[in-house]
Amino acid sequence: xxxxxxxxxxxxxxxxxxxxxxxxxxxxxxxxxxxxxxxxxxxxxxxxxxxxxxxxxxxxxxxxxxxxxxxxxxxxxxxxxxxxxxxxxxxxxxxxxxxxxxxxxxxxxxxxxxxxxxxxxxxxxxxxxxxxxxxxxxxxxxxxxxxxxxxxxxxxxxxxxxxxxxxxxxxxxxxxxxxxxxxxxxxxxxxxxxxxxxxxxxxxxxxxxxxxxxxxxxxxxxxxxxxxxxxxxxxxxxxxxxxxxxxxxxxxxxxxxxxxxxxxxxxxxxxxxxxxxxxxxxxxxxxxxxxxxxxxxxxxxxxxxxxxxxxxxxxxxxxxxxxxxxxxxxxxxxxxxxxxxxxxxxxxxxxxxxxxxxxxxxxxxxxxxxxxxxxxxxxxxxxxxxxxxxxxxxxxxxxxxxxxxxxxxxxxxxxxxxxxxxxxxxxxxxxxxxxxxxxxxxxxxxxxxxxxxxxxxxxxxxxxxxxxxxxxxxxxxxxxxxxxxxxxxxxx
Amino acid sequence: xxxxxxxxxxxxxxxxxxxxxxxxxxxxxxxxxxxxxxxxxxxxxxxxxxxxxxxxxxxxxxxxxxxxxxxxxxxxxxxxxxxxxxxxxxxxxxxxxxxxxxxxxxxxxxxxxxxxxxxxxxxxxxxxxxxxxxxxxxxxxxxxxxxxxxxxxxxxxxxxxxxxxxxxxxxxxxxxxxxxxxxxxxxxxxxxxxxxxxxxxxxxxxxxxxxxxxxxxxxxxxxxxxxxxxxxxxxxxxxxxxxxxxxxxxxxxxxxxxxxxxxxxxxxxxxxxxxxxxxxxxxxxxxxxxxxxxxxxxxxxxxxxxxxxxxxxxxxxxxxxxxxxxxxxxxxxxxxxxxxxxxxxxxxxxxxxxxxxxxxxxxxxxxxxxxxxxxxxxxxxxxxxxxxxxxxxxxxxxxxxxxxxxxxxxxxxxxxxxxxxxxxxxxxxxxxxxxxxxxxxxxxxx
Numbered sequence: 001x002x003x004x005x006x007x008x009x010x011x012x013x014x015x016x017x018x019x020x021x022x023x024x025x026x027x028x029x030x031x032x033x034x035x036x037x038x039x040x041x042x043x044x045x046x047x048x049x050x051x052x053x054x055x056x057x058x059x060x061x062x063x064x065x066x067x068x069x070x071x072x073x074x075x076x077x078x079x080x081x082x083x084x085x086x087x088x089x090x091x092x093x094x095x096x097x098x099x100x101x102x103x104x105x106x107x108x109x110x111x112x113x114x115x116x117x118x119x120x121x122x123x124x125x126x127x128x129x130x131x132x133x134x135x136x137x138x139x140x141x142x143x144x145x146x147x148x149x150x151x152x153x154x155x156x157x158x159x160x161x162x163x164x165x166x167x168x169x170x171x172x173x174x175x176x177x178x179x180x181x182x183x184x185x186x187x188x189x190x191x192x193x194x195x196x197x198x199x200x201x202x203x204x205x206x207x208x209x210x211x212x213x214x215x216x217x218x219x220x221x222x223x224x225x226x227x228x229x230x231x232x233x234x235x236x237x238x239x240x241x242x243x244x245x246x247x248x249x250x251x252x253x254x255x256x257x258x259x260x261x262x263x264x265x266x267x268x269x270x271x272x273x274x275x276x277x278x279x280x281x282x283x284x285x286x287x288x289x290x291x292x293x294x295x296x297x298x299x300x301x302x303x304x305x306x307x308x309x310x311x312x313x314x315x316x317x318x319x320x321x322x323x324x325x326x327x328x329x330x331x332x333x334x335x336x337x338x339x340x341x342x343x344x345x346x347x348x349x350x351x352x353x354x355x356x357x358x359x360x361x362x363x364x365x366x367x368x369x370x371x372x373x374x375x376x377x378x379x380x381x382x383x384x385x386x387x388x389x390x391x392x393x394x395x396x397x398x399x400x401x402x403x404x405x406x407x408x409x410x411x412x413x414x415x416x417x418x419x420x421x422x423x424x425x426x427x428x429x430x431x432x433x434x435x436x437x438x439x440x441x442x443x444x445x446x447x448x449x450x451x452x453x454x455x456x457x458x459x460x461x462x463x464x465x466x467x468x469x470x471x472x473x474x475x476x477x478x479x480x481x482x483x484x485x486x487x488x489x490x491x492x
Numbered sequence: 493x494x495x496x497x498x499x500x501x502x503x504x505x506x507x508x509x510x511x512x513x514x515x516x517x518x519x520x521x522x523x524x525x526x527x528x529x530x531x532x533x534x535x536x537x538x539x540x541x542x543x544x545x546x547x548x549x550x551x552x553x554x555x556x557x558x559x560x561x562x563x564x565x566x567x568x569x570x571x572x573x574x575x576x577x578x579x580x581x582x583x584x585x586x587x588x589x590x591x592x593x594x595x596x597x598x599x600x601x602x603x604x605x606x607x608x609x610x611x612x613x614x615x616x617x618x619x620x621x622x623x624x625x626x627x628x629x630x631x632x633x634x635x636x637x638x639x640x641x642x643x644x645x646x647x648x649x650x651x652x653x654x655x656x657x658x659x660x661x662x663x664x665x666x667x668x669x670x671x672x673x674x675x676x677x678x679x680x681x682x683x684x685x686x687x688x689x690x691x692x693x694x695x696x697x698x699x700x701x702x703x704x705x706x707x708x709x710x711x712x713x714x715x716x717x718x719x720x721x722x723x724x725x726x727x728x729x730x731x732x733x734x735x736x737x738x739x740x741x742x743x744x745x746x747x748x749x750x751x752x753x754x755x756x757x758x759x760x761x762x763x764x765x766x767x768x769x770x771x772x773x774x775x776x777x778x779x780x781x782x783x784x785x786x787x788x789x790x791x792x793x794x795x796x797x798x799x800x801x802x803x804x805x806x807x808x809x810x811x812x813x814x815x816x817x818x819x820x821x822x823x824x825x826x827x828x829x830x831x832x833x834x835x836x837x838x839x840x841x842x843x844x845x846x847x848x849x850x851x852x853x854x855x856x857x858x859x860x861x862x863x864x865x866x867x868x869x870x871x872x873x874x875x876x877x878x879x880x881x882x883x884x885x886x887x888x889x890x891x892x893x894x895x896x897x898x899x900x901x902x903x904x905x906x907x908x909x910x911x912x913x914x915x916x917x918x919x920x921x922x923x924x925x926x927x928x929x930x931x932x933x934x935x936x937x938x
Contacts, residue, residue: 094694118809121817288930289936306592306622307842308593309593312591313926316923321930344807348903351905351906397903399848399849399856399903
């Protein structure tokens with residue numbers, strides 16, 4: 001029975017990708033739109049020609065080639081698809097391997113869940129790519145992956161091809177476990193201070209450097225023709241850190257306070273690697289010059305603050321101030337809902353700190369693309385880039401903007417009108433599944449009753465032994481309610 | 493629906509210029525003001541072009557197109573600006589919750605499940621950094637709600653205590669307070685078979701029968717408290733103090749059973765809302781529904797029972813996987829179309845300043861703009877019985893007024909002048925102070 005309910009839930013989820021599965025489009029012309037290119041201004045009554053998933057032309061007077069699909073976007077705004085530099089959607093289960101203080105062996109790419117409904121929801125908020133991060137429980141967390149929100153495609157087709165993998169670091173309250181008490185009887189984990197966080201990271205890189213040296217020596221001797229060499233023992237925990245040292249893997253470091261940010265810059269300098277992004281970086285505005293000089297980007301929230309002590313000096317001017325001081329800055333979500341409104345969050349940097357509209361747009365397009373090293377493929381509307389686009393009915397920096405369509409690789413993955421049109425079909429299908437489940441439950445109940453009646457007739461039953469009540473809710477007087485709840489809500 | 497074109501840097505300069513006239517830490521003490529030249533949205537009638545608002549002794553003295561300006565009034569030139577009632581956020585933890593993760597700074601949820609005698613006003617910290625931050629975004633009054641569980645990890649209790657309404661300016665809570673007790677807060681017991689367990693950081697499943705048993709026990713205990721409150725009221729009325737010793741909990745529940753104090757019942761799921769409505773109807777309580785993520789499923793019931801709603805933030809995820817992706821955005825327009833009175837709310841502390849954003853999103857998805865304004869300014873005042881003091885620009889009401897450079901629901905709009913209880917109030921706050929401080933930081937030497 002329970003299995004059946006789960007199947008029903010899975011089927012319901014499966015309906016949406018069928019409804020919205022993108023078709024290979026060939027050639028598409030989006031016309032009559034206000035095109036917000038981000039790199040070369042806004043084009044009124046502009047058009048975008050898409051060929052084989054790439055932007056083939058952008059301009060004011062483009063004609064539709066023969067056989068092209070035309071999307072009339074009169075009165076609408078087209079912007080580059082939003083890139084969320086901090087997301088935890090599409091992850092199957094927990095995002096934290098919270099046992100060891102260094103969990104670099106764990107990889108988020110291994111647990112991508114293409115059926116997570118939040119992929120579709122964020123797509124409906126104009127998001128086309130996201131940096132899927134491990135959690136912040138450890139000074140050195142797990143490996144991370146950049147995905148495109150190709151809803152309906154299997155997990156293997158989610159990763160953004162060519163994007164460098166990353167690794168999550170975390171500083172401050174979370175890795176030192178300040179805000180979740182250690183359960184009674186459990187030994188607290190080291191580190192419990194910011195001092196210890198630094199030590200854990202430094203120690204790990206000392207090991208990684210030593211390990212790298214062993215491999216470098218081995219490879220050198222091997223290539224010099226040495227025979228009968230024994231390779232060093234593979235260490236899956238240190239491999240990703242070696243990639244960091246070699247510049248093949250980006251460090252995305254969760255952080256809040258200015259002191260801990262400076263600490264990591266010092267440690268990175270000591271070992272000769274670069275931090276690619278400081279994530280959250282809510283006190284980034286206090287040391288924006290130092291961050292800019294280190295070459296790291298800052299990926300922050302719009303106006304979150306005061307949810308913990310290290311967020312008490314957070315200000316909504318952070319993105320604007322870091323931008324002013326030369327830090328490549330993005331605004332991220334860290335949350336499936338916030339991702340649906342990143343356009344609104346970016347707009348706040350105009351109010352708080354006076355960014356221009358284009359600089360505000362950059363916070364959720366070009367800048368996160370640079371931070372993730374995918375700016376040659378995404379982040380602006382330029383010829384040759386992937387046709388990852390969001391079409392709004394209004395200026396996307398207005399609270400009144402609604403996403404009409406989202407395209408990835410030139411394919412329409414989200415279409416608001418299509419979504420609305422298919423709702424009644426989905427509702428009918430859900431009802432028929434529920435009816436089927438109810439019927440099955442009633443039959444089961446009848447059968448159970450029959451079995452119980454039979455067993456009660458047996459004479460060898462011990463006196464005083466009570467019947468065990470059914471535990472599945474089918475005999476509680478509101479069984480139907482329970483089943484409905486299971487089918488519709490059980491998966492969450 | 494306008495999209496702001498004004499240069500933001502220019503706007504900033506103007507705001508700073510305006511704020512120079514007001515001491516950074518306080519309010520002015522003039523007794524009369526005239527706000528003239530702006531477009532006045534009274535919410536009690538059509539907007540008035542080139543209107544004037546006269547403020548005297550903390551209250552609105554006159555509003556209109558051709559009004560004489562008293563000679564003693566300090567004049568605020570609002571030419572090119574817009575004048576609105578201040579916004580009102582009816583479910584917050586402002587003053588009770590400074591830094592959510594630091595227990596020492598949080599006074600939201602008391603131990604125990606039945607605490608009707610507790611009153612939020614007791615612990616509202618008038619020096620909270622959230623107060624100036626929030627009012628700078630145009631929110632002039634809030635209700636602090638004890639035991640509200642939506643955004644914190646604490647249990648909250650079943651009868652969590654009394655909610656208090658206050659203005660976001662003043663030296664002490666006595667000066668800030670609008671009404672010490674505006675509602676009795678009930679966190680409706682939800683029948684949840686799967687709940688997140690923070691001790692083990694995982695979802696724990698419980699059999700339905702067990703959960704239902706716990707639920708029935710909670711509801712029976714709630715009924716029992718109300719019955720005892722009725723008996724207590726009778727005994728008190730009959731004048732027999734020897735039979736009944738003073739009981740603070742029962743005493744606090746007397747206005748509830750007498751329908752003098754509404755119950756603010758927090759519930760989200762359809763089943764929980766239906767159960768709560770059935771309970772309050774049976775108990776003859778004056779119910780306000782709080783949160784109501786699935787209120788759209790019970791519109792007929794809410795309409796039929798005349799139950800108003802303080803709606804969970806619009807910008808949230810749908811309740812279930814197959815709920816339309818935009819349901820939280822369209823829910824306000826559906827409620828409006830169904831004729832159910834509702835107000836927007838942040839259900840938070842740090843996000844109280846997002847109140848206009850939540851309303852704006854609802855407008856994007858179909859709610860008429862003027863209704864959205866009411867739902868952040870007027871409706872909550874009506875729902876909590878404070879409309880004689882708040883919510884519109886009418887003579888006799890408290891002069892809680894914002895003067896903006898545009899649509900107050902739009903993300904880039906700045907509040908230029910802020911009046912709370914008739915006093916011109918600073919929009920300076922911790923965030924702007926830090927911004928100004930670090931903006932001036934010299935380049936470090938390398």
